[in-house]
Amino acid sequence: MKQTINEMMALHAAALQAKIAAVGFYEKREEPTLKGLADTIEKIGVAFDEFKKTNDQRLAAAKEGKSTADQDAKIAKIEADLNSLEELKSKLEKMETKLSRPGVMEGKSVEGESREAYEYRSAFIDWMRRPGDSERQQKAAHAMKALEAKAAQTVTSTGSAGGFALPEVIERNIARLSVDMSPIRQLATVRTVSSTDYKELFDVNGAGFEWIGEGDTRNQTNTPDLREVTPTMGMASAKPQASEESLDDLFFNVEDWLVSSAAEQIAAGEGAAFVSGNGIKKPTGFLAGPTPVTTGDASRAFGTLQYVASGQAAALPTSLDVLYDLVYGVRARYRANATWVTNRAVLASLRKYKDTSGQYLWQPSLVAGQPGTFMGYPIVEAEDMPAVAANSFPLAFGDFREGYLIVDRVGTRITRDEITTPGFVKFYIRKRVGGVIRNSQAIKLLKVAAS
Numbered sequence: 001m002k003q004t005i006n007e008m009m010a011l012h013a014a015a016l017q018a019k020i021a022a023v024g025f026y027e028k029r030e031e032p033t034l035k036g037l038a039d040t041i042e043k044i045g046v047a048f049d050e051f052k053k054t055n056d057q058r059l060a061a062a063k064e065g066k067s068t069a070d071q072d073a074k075i076a077k078i079e080a081d082l083n084s085l086e087e088l089k090s091k092l093e094k095m096e097t098k099l100s101r102p103g104v105m106e107g108k109s110v111e112g113e114s115r116e117a118y119e120y121r122s123a124f125i126d127w128m129r130r131p132g133d134s135e136r137q138q139k140a141a142h143a144m145k146a147l148e149a150k151a152a153q154t155v156t157s158t159g160s161a162g163g164f165a166l167p168e169v170i171e172r173n174i175a176r177l178s179v180d181m182s183p184i185r186q187l188a189t190v191r192t193v194s195s196t197d198y199k200e201l202f203d204v205n206g207a208g209f210e211w212i213g214e215g216d217t218r219n220q221t222n223t224p225d226l227r228e229v230t231p232t233m234g235m236a237s238a239k240p241q242a243s244e245e246s247l248d249d250l251f252f253n254v255e256d257w258l259v260s261s262a263a264e265q266i267a268a269g270e271g272a273a274f275v276s277g278n279g280i281k282k283p284t285g286f287l288a289g290p291t292p293v294t295t296g297d298a299s300r301a302f303g304t305l306q307y308v309a310s311g312q313a314a315a316l317p318t319s320l321d322v323l324y325d326l327v328y329g330v331r332a333r334y335r336a337n338a339t340w341v342t343n344r345a346v347l348a349s350l351r352k353y354k355d356t357s358g359q360y361l362w363q364p365s366l367v368a369g370q371p372g373t374f375m376g377y378p379i380v381e382a383e384d385m386p387a388v389a390a391n392s393f394p395l396a397f398g399d400f401r402e403g404y405l406i407v408d409r410v411g412t413r414i415t416r417d418e419i420t421t422p423g424f425v426k427f428y429i430r431k432r433v434g435g436v437i438r439n440s441q442a443i444k445l446l447k448v449a450a451s
Contacts, residue, residue: 037092037368044085044364048351051078052360055352079348082364086372086381093369094180113169121167128254128416128427129247163415163428170255171412177263183382184274185267187339187400189438192408196432200229200405202439204302227302231407231434234273234282238265241426244418262429274406274435275384283435286404286443287386287393297331297441305440307393307447314390314448316349320361323353326397326444327375334399334442339371340379341396346388347381350374388448395446403442407434 058071113121166174179185191198204225212218240261246252270283277285290304300306308326310317317323330338342350353361353374362374371378377397386392409432417426437443 037089040085040089040092041366041368044082044089045366047078047082047085048364051075051082051351054078079351082351083344083348086364089365089368117168121169124164124167124170125254127164128258128425163413166412166414166429170259173255173259174263174266174412175408177259178267178270181263181267182271182274183341183380184271184400184404185406187341187380188274188404188406188435189401190406190408192410194410196233196409196434198231198407198434200438201226202229229405229436229438231405231436232277232279232282232284233407233409233432233434234277234280235430236266236269236433237428237430238262238269239426239428240265241421241424243424247425258427258429262427266429266431270433271382272384273433274404275382276386277435279436283406283433284437285435286396286400286437287445289437289440292393292445292447296329300440303437303440305437305443305445307445309447309449309451311450312448313450314388316346316388316394316448317446320353320355322446323375326395326446327377329444330398331441334402337399337401338377338397339400340374340377341382341385341400342379342394343383343385343387344381346385346394347379349388350379390448392448393445394448396443397446398443400443402439403437405436405438408432409434 054071054074058068058075061068061071179190191200204227238261240258242252242254242257246257247254273283273285275285276287277283278288286305290301292305292307293300294307294309295304296306306329308322308329311319311322327335327338347362351360351362355361362379363372365372371380373379385396386394388394412429412431414430415428417428418424420426
């Protein structure tokens with residue numbers, strides 16, 4: 001028996017050392033990540049210098065009537081390298097953010113978490129880790145039901161919704177990671193509400209203003225022009241699945257896995273909806289509102305965006321005047337916080353634009369956490385933006401925090417399914433999300449059209 005106990009202690013010590021080593025590995029990853037980010041930023045700068053040099057050679061050759069085949073091939077390779085480096089930079093920035101963010105360890109309470117919320121989260125993790133164990137699963141489910149009422153901050157919907165509410169800590173981490181992954185969420189106004197019947201009054205022209213002296217009569221200022229903004233709502237859902245073996249593994253961080261998987265899937269679906277969602281059981285994207293027109297802010301219907309034509313039936317503009325018209329079509333108060341939003345293919349084309357002095361209008365980001373710029377304004381890549389085609393809107397510019405509203409109904413629920421796919425457990429996660437144009441004066445579009 002003594003030998004058996006010693007063997008058990010040795011195994012326990014080995015497992016503990018492995019866990020310490022794993023924790024140590026993750027703690028030490030921060031320095032290589034920062035170094036890798038700095039190296040990537042430096043490579044972006046070098047690649048763009050090479051791009052400018054080669055593109056200048058291409059333009060000179062074209063002007064002299066010579067073949068540009070060699071330069072075109074080289075530019076295509078450099079652009080592919082730049083795209084890869086930009087993508088790597090984005091991934092490293094997100095990794096650095098995640099590493100610097102306080103994590104959640106199973107079995108440990110976090111700062112600000114109440115005792116009831118901690119007990120509920122512990123029961124929740126126990127429930128997640130019980131595939132095929134009906135008795136223990138039922139006990140965990142029973143405990144969760146009892147604790148749901150106590151942990152008021154974790155309970156956001158009950159009864160007919162089915163399943164269980166996600167613990168507040170896990171829901172909050174999913175929301176944070178979704179922001180990191182979703183470009184429109186980073187830019188827009190986001191509100192958390194308790195009902196799907198949410199409306200917001202927006203003052204279009206302001207209440208008016210006057211100067212008065214001491215003792216002067218106070219005149220009635222103009223009546224505010226209030227318009228109702230009503231986001232369309234839909235159920236955003238994700239179905240991450242894990243093997244029963246992984247859930248049984250004590251070294252498998254089920255909370256971290258759930259947060260990462262759910263956030264990635266939800267962010268991908270939301271990203272498309274915030275751009276082009278049709279408003280039917282989903283948000284109304286900023287490109288899916290009333291048909292954009294050329295009419296100016298003073299006389300255009302509220303909720304309708306204005307566009308500037310590219311001047312080309314099926315191509316981006318050849319004249320910089322079009323882009324300047326787009327930028328200065330946005331009022332100064334919105335232009336101060338404006339951002340370009342487009343896809344990667346259009347971004348590659350924007351890299352070739354020059355001003356009248358021959359300077360490139362696109363500049364790569366050489367600072368961690370900051371996007372590249374075009375004409376001095378940040379440019380954010382949203383892969384759900386349309387491609388360049390006749391009558392498409394592949395480029396948007398404006399203050400999206402003022403111009404677009406995202407609404408999250410508080411509360412995310414989860415249901416487990418271990419029957420559909422034997423050996424695996426699916427977790428059906430869902431939340432209510434809405435979106436709509438908030439201020440149509442704050443965002444302008446480029447339309448691919450002759451006029």
